[in-house]
Amino acid sequence: MLLSSRLMILVLLLLSFQAMGAIQEYAFDSEQEEDRFKKLTYEMRCPKCLNSNLAGSDAPIAADLRREIYDQITEGRSNDEIIEFMSSRYGDFILYRPRLTIATFFLWFSPAILLLAGFFIARRMMLASQLSGQNDGALSSEEQDKLQRLLDNQSD
């Protein structure tokens, strides 16, 4: 019992170091640069492992890309430039927050567009059936004359 709890503490201690690993990899001149590094590696997907970000991945390519982001930050490139650099090589796939393109526009907004279209169609159909309902009962004087003529003809 004592042994297993000690083992547990050991495992937890080791885990905490692992979590620090990716961040402590590089030294920055300013806190702002470090924050940008954290944000960028957090929001970019590791192309090898797919379901983890660059910050949390052990894949060799993730380490390469972390170093690339570090180099570009220290060279003074902006976040937009770094994101453009990465997506021109790895596609929008690498961005956990995809940009608005024609494809993503339809993906994100087509449910709303279809819902609105459905709403308008339903409204028009309801109005149409209401209007035809009003017309049903009464005939215009012209129609009344026509009906009378038909009836007269039949009785002949």
Add this chain to the structure above:
Amino acid sequence: MANEKKQPMNKRLKLFIPVAVFITMAGFLLFGLTRDPNIVPSALVDKPLPEFSLPGLYPETGEFSRADIVGDILIVNIWGSWCLPCHIEHPFLLEMSEKDPSLTFVGISYDDSMAEDRLFLEERGNPFDYNVVDLGGSLRIDLGVTGAPETFLVDANGMILYRHIGAIDSTIWKNTFEPLLAQIR
């Protein structure tokens, strides 16, 4: 009389619009099911092979640049002797490079295992016409590489036609590389 009949027909056709929209969307979703989400689409297909200037794996060959290798149909293979799937793929690359001398095989190896890579090629044979070391890792990032092995098919103008992730074998070669090669030859 004809006009009166046409009106309800048009209205009835309109009723099929939701069905048509549904079938279209279901078609897209069905197509989505057939795609493997683990395969990252390459952003570099139909783009030129990136510029580079990198040392050869063998010091005596000196440096290589893009201009040195572009001109023939290239099979650019990213590999490392530490990569197990590369070991599996190696005999096939060797066989292909012997079978088809019109293809130029370019081996781009990682920069962390140069001595081991040379030993590997010496022991098992060298399928590559050019052996380049990706010193610093800039070329693999420019190529959008996700890991080793990866293989790029580059035409004589230096345009990337196809990227394959993972080891290639005769089945993959037959199904994907051969049709593309037939197109450009």
